[in-house]
Amino acid sequence: MVKSSQNKSLETIAVYWEHRVKTYGFQTLEELSLIEVTLPLIRIADLGLAVQKIDLPEAGFHLTLIEQSGGHMCWFYLLTAQELEHAISRHITELISQGAGESVSLKSPVDLIFFQGPHYGDRYGIAEAAFGALKTCGMPILLAACSQSCIYIVIPCGKAKETASLLAQVFEVPKKIRSRKVSSKSKR
Amino acid sequence: MQAYSAKIPLAGIKLSNELFLIRLSSSSSSVDTRSALCQILAENRINIQFLTGSAPGELSAVTGCVAAKYRARVKELLLAGVGFEAKPEFVSSVGLLSLFPHRASLKILGLSLLALGRSGVPIYAMASSLSVLSFITDYARLLEATKALKEYFDLPPEPITIPRSNNGTQQEMSS
Numbered sequence: 001m002v003k004s005s006q007n008k009s010l011e012t013i014a015v016y017w018e019h020r021v022k023t024y025g026f027q028t029l030e031e032l033s034l035i036e037v038t039l040p041l042i043r044i045a046d047l048g049l050a051v052q053k054i055d056l057p058e059a060g061f062h063l064t065l066i067e068q069s070g071g072h073m074c075w076f077y078l079l080t081a082q083e084l085e086h087a088i089s090r091h092i093t094e095l096i097s098q099g100a101g102e103s104v105s106l107k108s109p110v111d112l113i114f115f116q117g118p119h120y121g122d123r124y125g126i127a128e129a130a131f132g133a134l135k136t137c138g139m140p141i142l143l144a145a146c147s148q149s150c151i152y153i154v155i156p157c158g159k160a161k162e163t164a165s166l167l168a169q170v171f172e173v174p175k176k177i178r179s180r181k182v183s184s185k186s187k188r
Numbered sequence: 189m190q191a192y193s194a195k196i197p198l199a200g201i202k203l204s205n206e207l208f209l210i211r212l213s214s215s216s217s218s219v220d221t222r223s224a225l226c227q228i229l230a231e232n233r234i235n236i237q238f239l240t241g242s243a244p245g246e247l248s249a250v251t252g253c254v255a256a257k258y259r260a261r262v263k264e265l266l267l268a269g270v271g272f273e274a275k276p277e278f279v280s281s282v283g284l285l286s287l288f289p290h291r292a293s294l295k296i297l298g299l300s301l302l303a304l305g306r307s308g309v310p311i312y313a314m315a316s317s318l319s320v321l322s323f324i325t326d327y328a329r330l331l332e333a334t335k336a337l338k339e340y341f342d343l344p345p346e347p348i349t350i351p352r353s354n355n356g357t358q359q360e361m362s363s
Contacts, residue, residue: 036244045305052298060292064321065240066314067249070213070277074311075244088294116318127239128223128230135223144222145315146239147322148286152315 033085050095
């Protein structure tokens with residue numbers, strides 16, 4: 001670090017950037033269900049109570065997120081196995097009394113692609129590279145999350161392989177792309 | 189608040205530096221707020237530390253967090269309205285609370301929402317990654333949020349290291 005005459009510090013930083021952003025590989029999951037709950041922010045505790053009470057064997061999630069509307073409402077999303085969609089959504093519906101503006105809905109089936117790479121959480125431009133590649137080709141994105149060093153993208157059913165190919169045009173990936181359908185033996 | 193009778197053991201909680209939250213929402217799902225936000229931040233070499241994007245119903249929404257030092261710059265860029273059909277909203281001082289591992293467990297997810305909801309700490313956004321549940325809340329209330337989660341989870345007793353904030357202060361987590 002070098003200090004200037006005005007006593008302001010100048011900092012030299014190194015930015016890690018490749019010609020094509022590296023990933024550790026894409027993973028795709030097909031034929032999942034996306035549960036969407038709309039409710040007031042003040043009902044978050046009620047939602048939590050409902051979710052933690054779901055007592056289904058093998059019940060879990062592949063992705064979950066909350067987003068605020070900017071007003072007093074929020075959206076809660078839970079991406080889970082298709083076999084569990086009705087049981088989980090029915091359970092949430094039963095446990096949170098649905099007031100004005102509250103709803104529980106399903107988008108099913110949907111696909112998921114997720115990936116991570118070196119220092120994704122510390123570098124600019126990674127999300128833009130991913131979303132830009134999909135936007136250029138008109139790929140619809142139902143849900144997206146960039147958290148820690150992971151990027152998750154939920155797309156319509158049947159689009160996982162095409163999405164992986166589009167992303168592979170801007171990301172450097174290991175040769176093998178892993179893909180699997182979620183079976184009853186792999187509920188999460 | 190009454191403590192949960194059988195606390196679930198977890199590896200820990202990590203707290204972030206101070207961040208600046210940006211929220212864009214549009215009444216039309218055809219407006220790609222997510223791509224617009226990512227593009228303008230990338231062009232200005234600003235890292236997005238956290239992002240969620242959804243399209244509930246006919247709406248389009250995106251929430252992003254950047255380092256607090258970019259607060260003025262990002263406000264300037266977004267309020268200039270370059271490429272946006274959505275009015276940006278901001279929360280000046282937020283932090284990221286990362287709870288891990290979530291084990292893809294609905295019990296852990298539900299209890300964490302219950303704990304934070306009952307505590308009154310705001311949840312501006314949440315997203316899971318491979319093993320972490322990340323919550324965005326007020327930076328000044330990160331320790332309060334941590335304390336609330338400790339009512340339901342058995343977390344390591346040692347202090348959690350919190351990086352220095354912009355003003356050079358450092359918070360410490362007491363068990």
